[in-house]
Amino acid sequence: MTVEGTHNLWGDLHSPESSPAESDFTVIGIPFDGLASARTGAALAPQRIRYWSRHLAPFSEDRTRLGGMRICDLGDxxxxxxxxxxxxxxxxVAQLPNIPILLGGDHSVSIPILQGQRQRFAGQRLGVLWVDAHPDLCDEFDGxxxxxxxxxxxxxxxxxAPQDICMVGLRSWEEQELDLIENGQLNVYSMQQIxxxxxxVVAAEVRGILSACDAIHISLDIDALDPSVAPGTGIPDCGGLTMREVLTLLKALQGLPLVGLDLVEVSPPLDPSEATVFAALKIIMEFIAVLARSATV
Ligand SMILES: [Mn+2]
Incomplete structure (x- = not known):
């Protein structure tokens, strides 16, 4: 299928002549699904997300004008x-001067992303908003x-620091994760609590915790959403978040020092409707809108 976009890359926000230093956001794709434990396909996500980004207009759902935001897409x-x-x-990631939007890939690609962000904000309090059905706290998995x-x-x-991590949407556990989850250091908001x-209420609490941090990275596994919304993912787990809940959470962070977003586990081959790709795109554009509104207040 070769449909020309009705807009340019990233809803017209891509600025090919600008370097990261001259842009608000840097997009990097990491098309790798070699460490997924069940079904693969996430390696194809960056290409499909970029493809459909050409069909977006540069506005958020509440008509925030995104046209002043500049994206530098560095490719994969x-x-x-x-x-x-x-x-x-x-x-x-460690050397970026602006806000990275990183497209997985399976969630393993966030390992070097978190390391890079930790390095970039060395000596500062780095908070992490972890939105996922799974804690991903295993010391080792599949060897x-x-x-x-x-x-x-x-x-x-x-x-x-565990006290600077907020985990939202959890509902699936491995035996080796339970001690860390239950020892009270991490801020855990399970699906049942939500x-x-x-x-x-949960988003306000998350904001309260993360507002103590100097920099906040968001790691969002698309399987946090209910599979009725986003079925195209390696390990779907029913009873998950609605898109509205994800947007409520994102919008609650407006004005806080957000320094990056990684969006992982979108597997286009597992969802012929491509609704999962569009869900990812909506999250990315609303994330940009949160920053755009923060810049003008
Ligand atoms: Mn997950």
């Missing part, structure tokens, strides 16, 4: 062997410490 970082090639992701089930565990190893209290 190719991963063949994660043990060596993740290093390139870490280095790229690998770099599995997509180990991502946040490696983030802790990199020096991100159902009981409502996302507005």
């Amino acid at each position: 970082i190719k991963i063949v062997d994660a043990r060596h090639d993740f290093e390139q992701v870490r280095k790229s 690998s410490p770099l599995s997509h089930a180990c991502t946040l565990r490696r983030g802790l190893d990199a020096g991100i 159902a009981d209290h409502g996302m507005k």
Whole structure:
């Protein structure tokens, strides 16, 4: 299918002549799904997300004008062997002068992203908003410490403080994760808690915790959404977030020092409707809108 876009890349926000230093956001794709434990396909996400970004107009749902925001899309970082090639992701993120939007890939690609952000904001309090059905706190999974089930565990190893991590949407656990989840250091908002209290209340609490941080990175696994919304993902888990709840959470962070977003586990081949790709795009554009509104207040 070769449909020309009705707009240019990233809803007309891509500015090919601008360097990262001259842009508000840097997009990097990491088309790698070699450490997914179940179904793959996430390697195809950057290409499909970019493709459909040409059909977006530069407005958020509440008509925030995004036209003043500039995106520099640096293309993809190719991963063949994660043990060596993740290093390139870490280095790229660590030296960025603006806000990265990183397109996975399975969630393992966030290991070097979290390491790079930790390095970029060395000496400062780096908060992480973790939106996922899974904690990804395994020390090792399928024989690998770099599995997509180990991502946040490696983030802790990199020096991100557990009290500066908010986990939202959790509903699936591995035995080896339970101690960390239940020892009270991490801020855990399970799907059941969100159902009981409502996302507005949870989002306000998350904002309160993360507002103590100097810099906040968001790691968003599309499987946090309910599979009825986003079925195109390796390990769908029913009983998840609505898109409205995700947007409520994002919008609650307006004005805080957001320094990056990674969006992972979108698997286009597992959703012929491509609604999952569009869900990812909506999250990206609304994230940009949160920053655009923050810049004008
Ligand atoms: Mn997940």
